[in-house]
Amino acid sequence: MKEELREQLIQGALKARETAYAPYSHYCVGAALVTESGQIFTGCNIENASYGATCCAERTAVFKAVSSGGKKIRAIAIAGGIEGREPEDYAYPCGICRQVLSEFGGPDMIVIAARSALDYQEYTLDGLLPHSFGGGSIR
Numbered sequence: 001m002k003e004e005l006r007e008q009l010i011q012g013a014l015k016a017r018e019t020a021y022a023p024y025s026h027y028c029v030g031a032a033l034v035t036e037s038g039q040i041f042t043g044c045n046i047e048n049a050s051y052g053a054t055c056c057a058e059r060t061a062v063f064k065a066v067s068s069g070g071k072k073i074r075a076i077a078i079a080g081g082i083e084g085r086e087p088e089d090y091a092y093p094c095g096i097c098r099q100v101l102s103e104f105g106g107p108d109m110i111v112i113a114a115r116s117a118l119d120y121q122e123y124t125l126d127g128l129l130p131h132s133f134g135g136g137s138i139r
């Protein structure tokens with residue numbers, strides 16, 4: 001992927017992280033994705049006192065994209081870490097988010113785990129979720 005787009009996604013994830021609602025875990029996550037048409041959507045984690053109702057940053061971004069008509073995702077960047085600090089580790093998408101990403105992207109979707117614009121790890125979704133279960137299996 002082009003360097004400029006990668007940087008735009010990482011900056012978007014870092015910015016979205018600032019809006020995280022994480023009063024319980026104090027772990028703030030931001031995500032930014034680009035759809036096939038080039039539109040960018042961002043999301044943050046949104047926690048709930050009933051913990052199971054929490055939505056991860058990745059899914060917030062995916063649901064914003066899909067509900068705006070963007071159903072094909074090309075790449076997503078994720079940045080997470082303890083509230084009030086720069087990300088210290090790479091934040092990888094949880095299992096549920098990997099499954100949701102696979103619904104709206106191919107195996108070659110790019111997943112970037114970033115600590116900063118210059119410090120990131122890049123994967124394909126297939127690398128993070130091999131042998132995935134998808135619509136093709138039940139049609």
Ligand code: THU
Binds near residue numbers: 027028046058
């Ligand atoms: N979280 C995300 O936003 N994305 C992930 O992929 C993993 C976890 C959030 C959920 C919760 O608000 C906090 O991180 C701690 O689990």
